[in-house]
Amino acid sequence: MKIRVGSRESKLAVKQAQIVIDSIKKYNPDIEIQLVTMKTTGDKILDQTLDKIGGKGLFVKELDRALLDGMVDITVHSFKDMPMDIDDRLPIVAVSKREDPRDVLVLPKGMNKIDFDRPIGCSSSRRKLQIEKIYPGCTVRPIRGNVLTRLEKLDRGEYSAIALAYAGLKRLGLEERIWRVFTTDEIVPAACQGIIAVQARKGFDVSFLENFNDKDSWDVSVAERSFIKALNGGCSSPAAAYGVIREDKIVLTGFYVDKNNRIYKMTKTGDRNQGEALGYNLAMDMLKGADT
Numbered sequence: 001m002k003i004r005v006g007s008r009e010s011k012l013a014v015k016q017a018q019i020v021i022d023s024i025k026k027y028n029p030d031i032e033i034q035l036v037t038m039k040t041t042g043d044k045i046l047d048q049t050l051d052k053i054g055g056k057g058l059f060v061k062e063l064d065r066a067l068l069d070g071m072v073d074i075t076v077h078s079f080k081d082m083p084m085d086i087d088d089r090l091p092i093v094a095v096s097k098r099e100d101p102r103d104v105l106v107l108p109k110g111m112n113k114i115d116f117d118r119p120i121g122c123s124s125s126r127r128k129l130q131i132e133k134i135y136p137g138c139t140v141r142p143i144r145g146n147v148l149t150r151l152e153k154l155d156r157g158e159y160s161a162i163a164l165a166y167a168g169l170k171r172l173g174l175e176e177r178i179w180r181v182f183t184t185d186e187i188v189p190a191a192c193q194g195i196i197a198v199q200a201r202k203g204f205d206v207s208f209l210e211n212f213n214d215k216d217s218w219d220v221s222v223a224e225r226s227f228i229k230a231l232n233g234g235c236s237s238p239a240a241a242y243g244v245i246r247e248d249k250i251v252l253t254g255f256y257v258d259k260n261n262r263i264y265k266m267t268k269t270g271d272r273n274q275g276e277a278l279g280y281n282l283a284m285d286m287l288k289g290a291d292t
Contacts, residue, residue: 006066118159120159125238134182227279254268256283
């Protein structure tokens with residue numbers, strides 16, 4: 001049996017695909033695996049922010065097409081970069097154990113404090129709004145490109161610091177670049193941050209992923225994505241969600257910014273098997289608060 005694994009061609013994307021491949025090989029040594037990489041539209045357009053060019057779908061369009069055309073059998077994604085509406089023909093079939101979900105701040109090489117005369121770079125309004133609260137008066141500017149490209153821009157002096165996901169730096173072996181780790185209370189992570197998602201064609205036998213799939217990550221991702229979807233949030237919408245499993249419950253924290261730039265944060269607990277309802281109900285509670 002041969003499995004073709006589709007991935008974006010960035011170093012981090014390939015590293016994440018390799019995590020999936022290594023798991024498949026560990027439990028299914030007889031399966032032959034081929035990695036197929038490709039550049040997505042989101043990787044090509046780097047001079048505009050995502051909300052201006054179409055959001056998260058730009059990172060999956062080419063991979064979805066490859067799946068539908070039978071060029072690959074499964075595709076691997078950072079779950080946080082996937083759109084809320086997923087093609088019914090291409091379901092999520094497995095998710096990884098969650099890596100550290102927190103956001104971090106990285107300084108230019110050789111620096112040990114933020115130079116507030118230069119901007120802090122970040123890629124989402126979610127991070128921007130929460131960083132501005134932590135560092136009042138700072139200037140936050142958009143930054144695009146993969147992790148290594150962003151680090152190059154930082155080290156060239158274009159930014160005083162950049163905000164990134166801990167998980168990406170850890171998977172790339174670049175933890176030594178981290179200057180500050182924000183708690184999940186200081187910066188609520190993007191929904192599904194730190195989780196790798198695997199997609200396949202509907203009906204395709206993915207039993208070889210049985211040992212890779214993580215039940216805790218699956219349950220919290222359902223709740224987190226339900227919250228964002230209920231708020232009609234996409235990649236650059238100022239909304240975030242972070243769930244934690246506590247025994248048979250999910251403790252879900254939601255972050256939301258209304259049209260008047262008022263920030264709302266609320267936590268709700270529900271049954272771990274009712275994550276979709278929990279996310280939806282938390283979103284409705286927050287919208288009620290925003291209307292008052």
